[in-house]
Structures are given as structure tokens and as C-alpha cells.
Amino acid sequence: MAGDAKPPRVVIVIPARNEEASIGPVLEKTSALYPGYDIVVIDDASDDATGRIARAAGARVLRAPINLGYGGAVHAGFKYAYAGDYDIVVLLDADGQHDPRYVADIVEATRDYDFVVGSRFRGEAHYDIPPIRMAGMRVFSAIASAITGQRITDTSSGFQALRRKVFAMFATTHYPVDFPDADTIIWIARHGFKVGEVPVEMHQRTAGTSMISGLASSLKYALKMPLAILVTLLRIPAPHREEDAE
Amino acid sequence: MNIQVRVLSLIVSLLFVAYVVFLVRNRKLRETDSVVWILAGLAIFVLGIWVKPLIWFTDVIGAKFPVSTLFFSGLIFLTFISLWMTTRISGLTEQVKELAQQVTLLSGEADKD
Numbered sequence: 001m002a003g004d005a006k007p008p009r010v011v012i013v014i015p016a017r018n019e020e021a022s023i024g025p026v027l028e029k030t031s032a033l034y035p036g037y038d039i040v041v042i043d044d045a046s047d048d049a050t051g052r053i054a055r056a057a058g059a060r061v062l063r064a065p066i067n068l069g070y071g072g073a074v075h076a077g078f079k080y081a082y083a084g085d086y087d088i089v090v091l092l093d094a095d096g097q098h099d100p101r102y103v104a105d106i107v108e109a110t111r112d113y114d115f116v117v118g119s120r121f122r123g124e125a126h127y128d129i130p131p132i133r134m135a136g137m138r139v140f141s142a143i144a145s146a147i148t149g150q151r152i153t154d155t156s157s158g159f160q161a162l163r164r165k166v167f168a169m170f171a172t173t174h175y176p177v178d179f180p181d182a183d184t185i186i187w188i189a190r191h192g193f194k195v196g197e198v199p200v201e202m203h204q205r206t207a208g209t210s211m212i213s214g215l216a217s218s219l220k221y222a223l224k225m226p227l228a229i230l231v232t233l234l235r236i237p238a239p240h241r242e243e244d245a246e
Numbered sequence: 247m248n249i250q251v252r253v254l255s256l257i258v259s260l261l262f263v264a265y266v267v268f269l270v271r272n273r274k275l276r277e278t279d280s281v282v283w284i285l286a287g288l289a290i291f292v293l294g295i296w297v298k299p300l301i302w303f304t305d306v307i308g309a310k311f312p313v314s315t316l317f318f319s320g321l322i323f324l325t326f327i328s329l330w331m332t333t334r335i336s337g338l339t340e341q342v343k344e345l346a347q348q349v350t351l352l353s354g355e356a357d358k359d
Contacts, residue, residue, distance in 0.1 A: 065344055065345055065347075065348040066341045066344050066345060174273060176277075177276065177278075178278060220278070220281065223281050223284075223285075224277050224278060224281055227267075227270065227277055227280065227281070227284065228277045230267065231267065231270045231271045231277065234267070234271045235271055
């Protein structure tokens, strides 16, 4: 893309489930900063006013009739971007944790990388993360770094940018249904795509509840993630599609 | 428990876990759904090596042989699994209905254009 005369077509995909308290300000900030980017909210069958507020804020809203889960909503966003001929997808959370100011840095990094993760551990800020969860994040980051051969510090960050060839691969094949993590990064790297990180700052949640909370789900995460990484290594990467080459 | 039963349970449990991983690899089974089966396979593997807990539990419930305890626990486990599966089917049926209704409404919208 470097050297192209035309700027890339960027779409910011915001998966949202019951985020009426935070979606408004997130959209306001984002559209003020990036008037040239399209914004699409995937309203994941919210029970509250998320969709209505997002539409009022001027975003394109796609509403799922049943709960897709985070991964399912993101996957729908990739399919939308693939059909809409976008060059770059930026994933941004609706809960206000991701600061839209960093979208520019993440998009800039797609000049050098096919898949960019906004890492909260590359910057200076400190985060209040429970020690057990932090240990899990360290272990999975180390595994992802070892397998991909690149230093990955924040596998669970949902603040990402994907170039067309990467989201085309997901749009036309599979994407994890629940929270994508180290397994997804390894899967991308195994396809030969270049993975990179840029430092970002994240805020504590402004409202609602986190996707990973409680002892039961932490335990499930600890059991599921090694298995997900194992099967990712056992799977054969999908061949690159001619029509998705950039 | 005699050695034949233990060796057999070790082999069967290993094959079982390998098959579950194979199914997940080929996307016939979701990672999340496979966790309970992998844990069950590992439990049988552990009990094949370390029989003490099984013997203790056999005494607690007043059974005569550890093997009957194993059968009894297996039956309870399978009963709960099938009940859980039924709730999943109910959930899926509800989702299909919801989706069909949405498609019905959209077909009406498309006719208007």
C-alpha cells in the first residue's frame, strides 16, 4: 500500500452488546477524529438502546437478531468490510476502554504489517489486572511470541487493525466464536502474514461488565486457551486466495 | 482393580482425548464444547493410574467393587451431559425460530422496494 496514490479505505468496526452508557461518547470522539473513515457498529442483539444511540450518532448500525458473541460480531464486521471492498479494518471496543486517538497509529502501522495489535503493555501506563489473569496473559504472550517469532505483549487486546488480505481470510473461512486471543494471532502468523504491535493506552471500563470476569470463566479460559493454541498448530493454514491479493 | 482393566482404561482414555482433539482440529467440535470431554477423558486416565480416590469413593457409597463405582459415576455423568445437550437443543430451536422470523420480516421489506 505504501506508494499508493489513493489513501486506503478504512472502516472502523465496533462490536457492541448492551453498551448504551458508553457507545455515544465513543462514536462522537471517533467520528470527530476520523471524518474520512467509515464507522460500523455491530449491535450484538442488545437489550438496551445501544443501536438507537449509535444510529443517532451517525454510525451505520448492523443489528444481529440473535446473540453472536464477541467473535461472531467481529466476524460479521469482517464480512461487511470484505463485501464493501475496504482495505483496512480497525476493531475498536464500544465500552470506552480503547482510546480512539490511537486509531491513527494503528492504521499507520499497517504500512509495515498485515495485522497490528494495539498493546497496552508496550507503553508507560500501568493497568489494574488481577494477578492470576496477568500471569495467564504473560504465559500466552510468551507462547505466541515463541511461535510467531515476533515479540507479542498483549494477546487479548481487541484494539487491532487488519489489512484486506487478513480479514478476507477470516471473512471467507472461520473466526473464533468467543474471545479471539493468542490462538488467532498464531493462526494469522502461520499464514505468513506480518504481525506487529504498537503501544496504546487503555482506560478502565466506563460501564457494563467485562467479557472475562469471575472465577469460572477464568478457569475456562485457562483450560480453553492451551487447547485452542494446540489445535491452531495442528490445523493446516488456508491457501491464499488470488482475488484477495493486494 | 486388576491390571488389565487399568491398562485398558489408560489406552481408551488416551485414544478418546486424541479423537476429541482431532474433532476440534477439523472444526467438528468447538473448543469450548470440547473442554468437558477432555476433562472426562483425563479423569479416566488419572483413575487408571491412581486408584486410591476410586477405592475411597467406593467405600463411601457402600459399593462392593471399584468398577461398579466407575460405571455408576459414568452413568450419572452421561445423564447430566444428555440433559445439558437437550437444553442446548432447546436454545438452538429458539434461535432458529428467531432467525426465521427476522428473514420473514426482511422478505416483506424486500417486496416493498
